[in-house]
Amino acid sequence: MAKVKKQPRPKAETPKGFRDYFGAEVTQRAEMLRTIAGVYHRYGFDALESSAVETVEALGKFLPDVDRPNEGVFAWQEAEDEGKGDWLALRYDMTAPLARVYAQHRNDLPTPYRRYTMGPVWRNEKPGPGRFRQFYQCDADTVGTSSMAADAEICAMLADTLEAVGIARGDYLIRVNNRKVLNGILDGLMVDNETSRNLPARNIEEALNAKVSDFELVNPDDILRTIDKFDKVGAEGVVELLTTGRIDQSGAFIDGLGLSRKDASRVVRFMECRGRDNTETLQNLRELMGGPDTQLQLENGATEEGHDGIEELQAIADLLEAQGYGPDRIVIDPSVVRGLGYYTGPVFEAELTFEILDEKGRTRQFGSVAGGGRYDDLVKRFTGQAVPATGISIGVDRLLAALHAKGRISAEARGPVVVTVMDRDRMADYQAMVAELRQAGLRAEVYLGNPKNFGNQLKYADKRHSPAAVIEGADEKARGVVQIKDLILGAEIAAQATLEEWKENPSQIEVPRAELVARVREIVERGQS
């Protein structure tokens, strides 16, 4: 066997686009996940943790004409004794694995199957500022029912969840749209143009595998992408992009999609249907679509699907109103576009409406923290049988960032009480002190570094954001007392302070050894209030 070559020293770096999370970042996320799980659980959802690794086949990203799965997932081929093994990949969301889990275990699972799941997902995408290739999602889905009550419940639960983690009512808005309504509008366009169109992708697999070249005429996904620019370019900008094209800010000309101006206006009118309340919004949608069997409908070419979509929105609006979730929390809004491409019915998006300062110091709305909708063909690709499903995914890291931005949680958590080491032969005495503190529920540790330089011990306590440091030298031991340094109240400790200088500090108190726990507790509790 070949002699192993001496390796150069490896670089101590996370792979590009990955990062580490420290201390409060980890515990605050864990606390948020626990809170969210609590709400989901109370709503009757059951926990699921599927494996992080799936076959590429099950994820539905494998293209047969390339050696390697396309960009977007982290994938590798299993080595096998003979020939080549399966391609495996890290999950890129929680929905594709849910479809696999449901198809695999459907005989053992209740119907409907209501599950929540939380954990990291991985995307093999170009990383950017604040954009990582591993991030947390926290999803809840109801599989096996086409009832709009399931969709309404998901929206209500999302509102409850946002409030439970600390987003005040009024600081968020959940907007609801329906893919079927847009389909109705688009069908109308195509009839007007006397052209046919390929069906838009109705499920994940089709959407993932679809190529622009598969669509001979205007690709509905291009229309989706265009109307998604509504916030940036406004109504007239969208009309230009849908028709003959537009000159952008840089002066470059962007080709239009070639719709007629009448069709483009109709798309924009759809997006502008939101009224003062849900009743008015639904009325606007009905007028735009045309009533069943009316002249308007024939003129518009609206399909049954468009009307179904409006009735679904009506059902959701009625259920939410009956449960007291008013349009200040959940509102029907036809301008919601994000992610619409993958869904088959209602879609939801939760936005935080308060303003923050972005990297460049400009105020902007915080934006989306959760999204979801109905995927009725989720399981079909495995079993051939359509299984209706609807769900929501919360972007946990973004939600945490929002709470930080609002000052609802602080970046730093309090460290442990540090018992300093004055005499390394009496380590057992110091360990006994921390044992007492811990038994009283206080976070504490003995300084375990080299105790020679006392300043280093205090620097350590400082770096750990310790509320207090404890000292027991030979003198204190002999007199049955300990010194407690209140590091919260006290002035910052000079990095090279000597023990003598340190002892002069007024925030230091001398107490009987027997009072150690009680006095430290006072300091810690004062620091928490």
Add this chain to the structure above:
Amino acid sequence: MAKVKKQPRPKAETPKGFRDYFGAEVTQRAEMLRTIAGVYHRYGFDALESSAVETVEALGKFLPDVDRPNEGVFAWQEAEDEGKGDWLALRYDMTAPLARVYAQHRNDLPTPYRRYTMGPVWRNEKPGPGRFRQFYQCDADTVGTSSMAADAEICAMLADTLEAVGIARGDYLIRVNNRKVLNGILDGLMVDNETSRNLPARNIEEALNAKVSDFELVNPDDILRTIDKFDKVGAEGVVELLTTGRIDQSGAFIDGLGLSRKDASRVVRFMECRGRDNTETLQNLRELMGGPDTQLQLENGATEEGHDGIEELQAIADLLEAQGYGPDRIVIDPSVVRGLGYYTGPVFEAELTFEILDEKGRTRQFGSVAGGGRYDDLVKRFTGQAVPATGISIGVDRLLAALHAKGRISAEARGPVVVTVMDRDRMADYQAMVAELRQAGLRAEVYLGNPKNFGNQLKYADKRHSPAAVIEGADEKARGVVQIKDLILGAEIAAQATLEEWKENPSQIEVPRAELVARVREIVERGQS
């Protein structure tokens, strides 16, 4: 672009060696991790969550003479615009990433750096019964101190942790050994044999890269593997395997390692050094090793390292005794071998000592649930600077299995209260009921499947292990009452029971609608007691 070919239907299966976790499996593990994190946190350790993906270079598994990293990790090569990208891999434990994190962030981290971490790790190994390729670890490590107080603390914390999660005192034992003592013994052998040997692997990198062929004489790792069979083959069996060989149960002859019988006996005597208490054990070790500068030492060829190891064990024993962790919980035991190959000083192993029935119905000890020790060269491969470190890793899934085996936790958790749907037009009424129940902290949901077959609704509640089902038909609505079916007390409900049959069941009560929450709470609370 090529037209996408129609794919055959994908298999709905986890990749080989992976599995999904449902309901109570997930929540019980989350609860255990929370408990463990609570103990670690109280001991002053800070949370860390490093990325699941590392460069293969940082993990230290990449062999330069093969295209692909060796078995053992899941690895893939990043695609890059030009040429080939880095090899990335899923972490196989939490210790290699800690070394990378510490080396990368050492200027910002306190010294010592005390961190805990929990999460899945992945091993590209042949799966077997109960042996999965993704499993949870929960680690705590202290980096940057060579003090034995750090090692003693890790052992004490491990004992506290096991008790906190529900392992009773007496049902576990933490055994402590020291790699240096074994090195001293092995050095002695080599001197006796007038041969030289390559140094055994002292750090992860060397151990991972080492090949049997790198060692010209007896490979210390072979000796480790052989003495690890002590429990199976006994003292005489180990002596045979270390010397001239042995016929195993199947009648096959296993080659011996070629040590002299005197050397082999000395190795076995080392393993049998455990006395009635730590004092006797340490005395036995000193006698075997020979005191410094004595005739016995010269005769045995014991090195300074062996004596250092004994003094380290003495220091740990003294600290633990002072803190009240007696040998019923933590004991010095030179027969601990597992994992010894990777460590440079003290090693720890936590075993559960109660007996369980294995798959074949035989009683056996449950065995190891945690292990660790001192890795003093952890960070050196990145920075060139030696950084002492010690830590522990708990096998969370095994620990959960142990609690199940002891009946300390049950496999099934109680499901939600199910409000049935008698009239699908009154969905809002049913949603109002579950909203009331949830606001009272009770887990509840409306049946969201097709309500047509009432039996299916009851089957669903049954499958969810619901404590109660609620009914409000038109008749009940008119009279201002609801029916509550106590599913805990009540007899099992026949799968096809009609509503009429079901109503005759005595475990069903009719209560005023206003008493819904109070009466359901009674049933749920009775079911929990």
